[in-house]
Amino acid sequence: MVLIEQLLTKDEVNAFRQHLDQVPWLDGKGTAMGMSASVKDNAQADANDDTVKQLANALLAKYGETPKLVSAVLPQKIFPPCFNRYTNGETYGFHVDGAIMRIPNSPDVLRSDMSMTLFLSEPDEYEGGELVIQTEFGEQRVKPQAGDAVTYPSSSLHKVTPVTSGVRIAAITWMQSLVSDTHIREILYELDQNIQQLANNDSVERAQLDSLHHVYHNLIRKHAQL
Ligand SMILES: O=C(O)CCC(=O)C(=O)O
Numbered sequence: 001m002v003l004i005e006q007l008l009t010k011d012e013v014n015a016f017r018q019h020l021d022q023v024p025w026l027d028g029k030g031t032a033m034g035m036s037a038s039v040k041d042n043a044q045a046d047a048n049d050d051t052v053k054q055l056a057n058a059l060l061a062k063y064g065e066t067p068k069l070v071s072a073v074l075p076q077k078i079f080p081p082c083f084n085r086y087t088n089g090e091t092y093g094f095h096v097d098g099a100i101m102r103i104p105n106s107p108d109v110l111r112s113d114m115s116m117t118l119f120l121s122e123p124d125e126y127e128g129g130e131l132v133i134q135t136e137f138g139e140q141r142v143k144p145q146a147g148d149a150v151t152y153p154s155s156s157l158h159k160v161t162p163v164t165s166g167v168r169i170a171a172i173t174w175m176q177s178l179v180s181d182t183h184i185r186e187i188l189y190e191l192d193q194n195i196q197q198l199a200n201n202d203s204v205e206r207a208q209l210d211s212l213h214h215v216y217h218n219l220i221r222k223h224a225q226l
């Protein structure tokens with residue numbers, strides 16, 4: 001699980017929220033796949049609405065230029081983000097996300113390797129609404145600032161606890177990674193994060209950095225599936 005802080009600035013969050021106040025919202029069950037429909041109780045912005053499409057495209061562009069996201073996910077394909085909303089005790093019980101997703105208005109399909117929630121409500125705007133993810137180290141519960149995103153393997157069981165007061169709005173997406181193996185992706189992420197830190201350290205020799213870049217890119221060459 002990786003927390004990406006301030007993926008959006010507060011001004012950007014406010015702009016998204018203002019647009020989302022104006023768009024049509026539908027029952028979230030309409031887009032739930034298979035078994036997740038029985039545990040899904042929320043609303044979703046109408047993905048066929050032109051404003052919603054524009055907002056989703058703006059986020060897609062933003063995701064592609066967020067270094068920490070690119071490093072953690074190594075995205076090959078990103079599903080156009082969906083906007084969801086929980087209020088009045090709404091919740092999404094434990095589920096895993098569908099493995100294969102059809103990209104809307106395209107013949108293309110995507111394998112969901114990583115899922116991501118971008119929080120568009122401040123934590124003090126709602127009670128409950130924690131994103132709970134089961135990991136090999138136990139349950140992780142997150143409720144970060146508006147503008148922050150959390151990405152986690154799509155194969156992990158996760159849920160959103162009931163929103164008992166206020167409103168929780170978020171953008172959800174699924175990504176196919178160039179590296180399908182979660183463990184190798186995690187190793188590559190750790191290596192890249194360390195290289196980035198060393199690159200900012202003046203006492204590190206250029207030749208050492210070059211060598212680490214060489215290692216990183218050769219590992220990508222070995223493991224990326226195009
Ligand atoms: O609202 C969230 O944070 C997660 C939603 C979710 O798990 C899903 O749409 O598959």
Ligand SMILES: [Fe+2]
Binds near residue numbers: 115158
């Ligand atoms: Fe999910």
